[in-house]
Amino acid sequence: MAKNASGYAVPASTSAGLIAVGVAQEPVTNSGADGSKLVLVHPGVFPFANSSAGDQITVADLYKVCYLVDDQTVAKTSGSGSRSIAGIVIAIDSAGVHVLISPSIGAQAAAVPSIQAGTATLVAGTVTINTAALTATSRIFVTMKDPGAGALTAFADLDVPAANRTLGTPGSFVVNAINTSAAVIATAVSTFDWLVIG
Incomplete structure (x- = not known):
């Protein structure tokens, strides 16, 4: 999950200006106004699908930042500034790319000019x-x-x-x-x- 510029929780996506906050612990559908539903989100280390080709994350990228592609996938690059930071790459194995996600990581990155x-x-x-x-x-x-x-x-x-x-x-x-x-x-x-x- 990510926080958009208005402060609301949104699914992670390829979009500049998002702050990754964690992984949702329950499915929530909001068919009303923004903010009319709450979602429980936990920061921590979670596995994500890896991108491919030039955006594929490898062991050389351990302990570096990676970027949001969607709510299941992370990438090595920012896509020329079109993606927001997901978090820090902690491990890579058969389960995927394990990423440390915390609001403080994304917030600090958001304070740095693109x-x-x-x-x-x-x-x-x-x-x-x-x-x-x-x-x-x-x-x-x-x-x-x-x-x-x-x-x-x-x-x-x-x-x-x-x-x-x-x-x-x-x-x-x-x-x-x-x-x-x-x-x-x-x-x-x-x-x-x-x-x-x-």
Whole structure:
């Protein structure tokens, strides 16, 4: 079980912003308003199904955090910021991945700003970057990595216009190569690194 941003218990799922609190000790169906039912939840160490491919948890991940996929499955990675922390990997055996789940683990993690990063290449001087989430307080950094073969006449900067940001989960932002007149340089095919904090 997890706590959502409104403070209510919800089944664990692939979603940013959840805090894993434990495992439900009884089935509860709430067909009424939020909070009209109570569910008994215990923290502790519990087995979960393992993810596969690049998200499969191995012995190399012991005592590291893992992430919620659904109410039965955990993964090695955050899925580019789309998953919340489940807890700490304690053991891996035939029963699955044994995870220490406690509200304090998730709450401490929630207090740390999310970080998303990547590399992109401009096409005709511009590119849209899709992110798992973007908020009004997200800080976006871009750094030129390779100017590329395209002409960068009167290059001034890599610009991230506030008007071209889509806030939400998922979100996106636009990066433009601009000249000293703040116009997009249509010949730019530069590669750059980007970083989003929060």
